[in-house]
Amino acid sequence: MKKLHWFNVSSIGKPLKLFVTFALILTVLFITYFTYLKPKPSPTKVPFQHRIFDEYKHMSHQETPFKGAKIVHLDLKGAPPKISYYKTLFSLLSKFGATGVLIEYEDMFPYNSPLLKNVSALNAYTVEDIHYINKLALENKLEVIPLLQTFGHLEFLLKLEEFSELREVPEYPQVICPTHEKTLSVLMEMIDQVLQMHPHSKIIHIGADEVYYLGFCDRCANIMNKFNLSKNMLFLEHINAITTRIRKKHPHLRILMWDDEFRSFSVKELKSGFLDKGVQPVVWKYSKDVYEELGPSLWEMYSEVFPKVWIASAFKGATGSNQYVSDVTHYVQNHRSWLSLMSEYSHRITFEGIIITGWQRYDHFAVLCELLPVSLPSLAMSLRVIRGYQDSPLSPPTEVAKLLGCEQPYALIGPVFGSPKCSYTGGDILEGALKLQQLKQEYETILEDSRVKGWMSDYNKNHQFSNPQHVQSVTAPLNRIKGELMQLDGEMTAAMYEVYDNYTVSEWRETYIKPFEREVRAMVDARDKILAKNYWPRRPLLQDGDEL
Numbered sequence: 001m002k003k004l005h006w007f008n009v010s011s012i013g014k015p016l017k018l019f020v021t022f023a024l025i026l027t028v029l030f031i032t033y034f035t036y037l038k039p040k041p042s043p044t045k046v047p048f049q050h051r052i053f054d055e056y057k058h059m060s061h062q063e064t065p066f067k068g069a070k071i072v073h074l075d076l077k078g079a080p081p082k083i084s085y086y087k088t089l090f091s092l093l094s095k096f097g098a099t100g101v102l103i104e105y106e107d108m109f110p111y112n113s114p115l116l117k118n119v120s121a122l123n124a125y126t127v128e129d130i131h132y133i134n135k136l137a138l139e140n141k142l143e144v145i146p147l148l149q150t151f152g153h154l155e156f157l158l159k160l161e162e163f164s165e166l167r168e169v170p171e172y173p174q175v176i177c178p179t180h181e182k183t184l185s186v187l188m189e190m191i192d193q194v195l196q197m198h199p200h201s202k203i204i205h206i207g208a209d210e211v212y213y214l215g216f217c218d219r220c221a222n223i224m225n226k227f228n229l230s231k232n233m234l235f236l237e238h239i240n241a242i243t244t245r246i247r248k249k250h251p252h253l254r255i256l257m258w259d260d261e262f263r264s265f266s267v268k269e270l271k272s273g274f275l276d277k278g279v280q281p282v283v284w285k286y287s288k289d290v291y292e293e294l295g296p297s298l299w300e301m302y303s304e305v306f307p308k309v310w311i312a313s314a315f316k317g318a319t320g321s322n323q324y325v326s327d328v329t330h331y332v333q334n335h336r337s338w339l340s341l342m343s344e345y346s347h348r349i350t351f352e353g354i355i356i357t358g359w360q361r362y363d364h365f366a367v368l369c370e371l372l373p374v375s376l377p378s379l380a381m382s383l384r385v386i387r388g389y390q391d392s393p394l395s396p397p398t399e400v401a402k403l404l405g406c407e408q409p410y411a412l413i414g415p416v417f418g419s420p421k422c423s424y425t426g427g428d429i430l431e432g433a434l435k436l437q438q439l440k441q442e443y444e445t446i447l448e449d450s451r452v453k454g455w456m457s458d459y460n461k462n463h464q465f466s467n468p469q470h471v472q473s474v475t476a477p478l479n480r481i482k483g484e485l486m487q488l489d490g491e492m493t494a495a496m497y498e499v500y501d502n503y504t505v506s507e508w509r510e511t512y513i514k515p516f517e518r519e520v521r522a523m524v525d526a527r528d529k530i531l532a533k534n535y536w537p538r539r540p541l542l543q544d545g546d547e548l
């Protein structure tokens with residue numbers, strides 16, 4: 001088949017030729033106008049940041065807001081803030097539009113009975129601290145929902161020798177054995193103590209996510225065999241035992257639990273009568289497209305079984321176990337996708353509330369992920385989405401910057417306008433984390449450079465045998481990076497002490513600053529050794545002890 005070329009004029013008719021010529025003339029006129037003739041805007045003396053704020057002020061608009069409870073998860077299994085920080089924190093949460101907090105104490109709760117006295121961390125909050133948290137929550141109109149794990153993720157309890165006999169798998173301190181004779185009494189004692197400290201709470205969350213080892217031990221296997229129970233039924237049986245006991249003592253309480261174990265259930269199993277009808281599942285998903293990942297069959301099933309459900313999104317701690325800066329775009333997208341899912345199913349399911357999770361570790365043993373003050377812009381943005389605002393990267397939400405006292409809009413666009421310089425307590429921690437990210441990126445760029453790969457390999461370093469020109473040029477920024485890193489260490493330490501105790505400050509430095517510092521130092525040393533050479537031996541290069 002003959003190919004027609006677009007400017008092959010001989011192949012087109014006369015009217016079309018005229019049209020093409022006319023279009024070309026118009027295009028030339030258009031370009032001339034916009035290049036030379038269009039009036040230029042007069043230069044303005046308004047500071048840059050204000051221009052950005054004003055320009056986009058009217059671009060945020062409101063969609064249908066979510067009407068249910070908006071609960072922020074405080075994960076205290078890592079980096080528990082000093083009690084003095086709660087005043088700042090709760091006031092901000094309230095201004096962001098949160099209606100409550102889900103407090104996951106883990107080992108930060110002051111367990112006080114002889115049985116449980118070793119469960120608390122050595123730096124756990126005191127009874128007075130918790131009274132103060134309750135008081136501040138009340139003042140800021142935030143309802144408090146305590147969370148206590150009752151099945152999986154009981155590492156903080158089962159890691160201890162005295163509770164090791166309760167492990168489902170002896171080597172792994174994650175899951176408690178539901179059929180051990182002491183299990184229920186230990187769990188109920190913990191629940192009672194937590195509820196006693198929260199007399200005004202109307203809801204309790206009993207966790208129960210990621211129960212990886214169910215029905216593994218001989219005791220459970222025997223019981224499953226004897227009563228002809230599936231693993232799913234064993235799971236429900238344990239949850240039922242807990243909820244029945246809670247209801248007996250606290251009939252007014254609503255009980256929430258994570259939903260993930262239910263996802264592999266059938267409607268028949270969920271309706272078998274084993275599950276407390278009052279339990280409300282919290283359907284959690286932290287990805288950008290929750291609809292795609294959870295799938296419609298899950299909602300079909302839940303709409304048949306649960307008249308009311310909660311959902312859980314995330315504002316931090318869900319994109320990598322060692323992230324130290326939040327990917328705000330990811331979290332905002334997560335919330336947008338939840339909003340559209342809820343609007344699709346709202347005629348069949350009542351969505352009671354959203355829990356905006358902020359994981360501080362992936363589990364009790366994992367490193368710290370994004371610190372709370374680093375992720376406050378992400379939280380503020382997430383709550384804006386839930387409240388119906390549709391911000392885009394082109395419309396930095398000036399309200400968030402104003403609430404957090406930031407000089408530059410930051411959240412959605414990252415630090416493209418320079419560092420945000422926010423004045424809220426903990427704003428300097430955000431500043432430090434962003435600086436560390438920038439230094440690490442600069443260092444990674446050096447490592448990726450072909451001059452490092454080709455002339456600073458382990459072989460080059462071991463033999464101090466390399467091309468000094470390439471080594472010198474590629475490592476030129478190293479001294480500055482090393483200096484800035486040392487300065488950052490000092491600044492970050494000071495900033496963190498405003499919010500955290502010395503244990504958290506040391507842990508964060510040991511996790512994120514010190515290994516990087518060691519790496520940069522080793523690179524500087526290797527560079528210096530290579531550059532100290534002025535003469536080089538004949539090949540082959542020999543190791544100590546080698547003979548030709």
Ligand SMILES: [Zn+2]
Pocket residue numbers: 168176177178179180215216217218219220221
């Ligand atoms: Zn067992």
